[in-house]
Amino acid sequence: MSDFYFFDSISTELDLVEAALVKSVDSNVKIIDHAAAHLIKAGGKRIRPAFVLLAAKYFREHIEYIIPMAVALELIHVATLVHDDVIDNSDLRRGAPTVRSEWGNRVSIYTGNYIFAHALTLIEEYDQTEIVDILADTSMKICEGEINQMFSCYRTDLGLKNYLRRIERKTALLISVSCQLGAMVSDANSEQIKALKEYGYYLGMAFQITDDILDFIADEKTLGKPTGSDIRQGVITLPAIYALKYDPHRDELKRLLASPELCKTEAERIIDIIVNSAGIDYAYYATNHFANQAQKKLGLLPASPLRQTFAEFADFLSAREC
Amino acid sequence: MSDFYFFDSISTELDLVEAALVKSVDSNVKIIDHAAAHLIKAGGKRIRPAFVLLAAKYFREHIEYIIPMAVALELIHVATLVHDDVIDNSDLRRGAPTVRSEWGNRVSIYTGNYIFAHALTLIEEYDQTEIVDILADTSMKICEGEINQMFSCYRTDLGLKNYLRRIERKTALLISVSCQLGAMVSDANSEQIKALKEYGYYLGMAFQITDDILDFIADEKTLGKPTGSDIRQGVITLPAIYALKYDPHRDELKRLLASPELCKTEAERIIDIIVNSAGIDYAYYATNHFANQAQKKLGLLPASPLRQTFAEFADFLSAREC
DSSP, X not given: OOOOGGGGGGHHHHHHHHHHHHHHOOOSOHHHHHHHHHHHHTOOOOHHHHHHHHHHHTTOSOOGGGHXXXXXXXHHHHHHHHHHTSXXXXXXXXXXXXXXXXXXXXXXXXXXXXXXXHHHHHTGGGOOHHHHHHHHHHHXXXXXXXXXXXXXXXXXXXXXXXXXXXXXXXIIHHHHHHHHHHHHTTTOOHHHHHHHHXXXXXXXXHHHHHHHHHHHHSOHHHHTSOTTHHHHTTOOOHHHHHHHHHOTTHHHHHHHHTOHHHHHHTHHHHHHHHHTSTHHHHHHHHHHHHHXXXXXXXTTSOOOHHHHHHHHHHHHHHTSOO | XXXXXXXXXXXXXXXXXXXXXXXXXXXXXXXXXXXXXXXXXXXXXXXXXXXXXXXXXXXXXXXGGGHHHHHHHHHHXXXXXXXXXXXXXXXXXXXXXXXXXXXXXXXXXXXXXXXXHHHHHHTGGGOOHHHHHHHHHXXXXXXXXXXXXXXXXXXXXXXXXXXXXXXXXXXXXXXXXXXXXXXXXXXXXHHHHHHHHHHHHHHHHHXXXXXXXXXXHSOHHHHTSOTTHHHHTTOOOHHHHHHHHHOTTHHHHHHXXXXXXXXXXXXXXXXXXXXXXTHHHHHHHHHHHHHHHHHHHHTTSOOOHHHHHHHHHHHHHHTSOO
C-alpha cells in the first residue's frame, strides 16, 4: 500500500501539508521538537490529510484554506502514535525494551499532548466550534478504543463485534472525520457531508482490515516491522478470529493466543495456522464488503472527476487477492 | 490551605460544579470511568473552577451558564494530574512502585486524554473558537513546563529564572486562564479581562510558591503526602534554590541534591538544611511579592463586593508567617 496514485490530483497540496507538518512543531523545549520532528518526518501515508484535501476539492477548486485542517488531522493521528509508543510496565518487566532514555515515557506523553494541543490551535481559523466538538468527541472514542484494545489482548473469547468496534475507533473514525471536516468547511451541503463522512468510515474499516491482513502475509521489508507484530503483542485481528472459530487447529490456536509468553515464542506457528486457514480469505471478504459500502456512498455525491478518485481508493482496497 | 472561606459567595455554584464533575465522565469503558471518577472524587481545592465562577460573578449576578466552563477547567487540571501519575521507567527500575496493575501507564494516558477531550466538548456551547485557542495554547505551555521540570530535576545549577518559568507553567497559567475565561464570557471589557488574567497569573505564582514552602514545613497529615516529596523526586524549589546559593551548608546541599540516590536516602538531612536556612523566609518574601502584584491588578476592576473576595485570597497567601 505504498503507492497511492489516486492522490495525484492533490499532490501540490500534499507537499504543502508536508512542509507545514515539518514546520508545525516549534516549541520552547528542544526535546519536544526533537521527539515530534522524528515522528513527523518518519512519515506515513498521510491518508488523513489526503482525505481532508480530497473532500474539500470535491466542492472547491482552490483549497489552500484547507491546509491547516489537513495538518491538524495528521497531527492528531501522530499524537496517538506517540502515546502508543509508551512502554508498558508489563513489557518492561519482561525486559523487552533494551534501549530507552531515562524519562522515555513522560517525554512521549507530553509530546503527544503538545502535538494534540497544537492541532487544536490550527483549527481556530475556521471559526466553527462544532469542529472542536467533532474532534474532541472523536478523541474520546479513540481513547475508549485504545483501552478496549488493551483489554482485548490475549482474549480468544472475543469475536467479530469487539473487533469491528476496535478498528472503528482505531482507524475508521479519524478517516471518517477527515472526509467530513474537509467537506464541512467547503460549501458541501449536509447530505454531501454525511455521504463523505460515511464513505470515510467504511473506507477506514476496509483500510484497517487490509492492514491487519498484511500483518500476517507481508514481509518485514514491506511492513517496516516484523510479520505478525499484532500476534506477538496479543492483538487478535479478524483472520485470527475466524481461524479461532472454524479452523481444525482452533484448540491449539486458542491455547497459544491466550498466552502472552506463547504469542511471542510460538508466533511463527500461530501465523502459520492462521495463514493456512480460511481466515485471510474471510478478512478479504470483509474488506470487500466495507469497500463496497464506501463505494455506495459516493453515489450520493454530485458528478465530478474527484468521485473517481474516491472510488479508486475503495477499488484499490477491494481488489486484493481473494 | 484547606479552608477557603472566601469561596462562600459561590458555594452554591461550587456544589453544582462538584455534581457536574462527578457526572462528567461517562464513557463506554468501565476502566476509564473508574480511573477518572477516582481522581475526580479524590477532590482537591477546586481553585480553578472557583476562579472561573468568581470572575463571572464579578460581571453578572446569575452565573449558571458558567458551570460547564468551570467544570472544563477543573477537568483539564485533573487530566494533567492523571498524566503526572504515569510511572517513569527510571522509577520502575529502582523498584519504587510495588503494586501497579499490568497496564497502569496506558490506562493513565488514555484516561487523561479522555478527560481532556471531554473538557473540550464542554466549551462548545460558548461558541467562541478563541476559547479553544487559549486552552490549547495553555496546554502546550503546560507540556513544555512538565518536560522542563523533568529535565530540571537534580540540577543544582539552575536558578530562580528556571524555577519561575516552571511554576508559571505548572500552576499560574491555568489559574490565570480560569480568571480570564470566566470574565471573557461574562460581559467584561478587554481591560477588565486583562486585569483578571494578570491577577490570576500572579496569584497562581504566589499559590505555587506557598505550596512549595509547605512541602518543606507542613506535616504529612496536612500535605496528604510525606514532607519533602519534591526533594525526594529531585524537584528543586525556591527554598532549596536560595539555600544552594547562600547557606553555609551549600556545598553539602549541592552534593546531596545532585544525586537521585541521596535525594531519597538523605531527604531528612536535606530538608533540615533548607528549613534552617533563610530559604523559607526568602520564598515567603517571593510569595508576598506575587500576592501584592495580584492585589494591584484588582485596582483596575470596578468596585464590587467580589473585589474584596479576590483581595482576600491574595491576602491569605501573603499573610503567612515571614
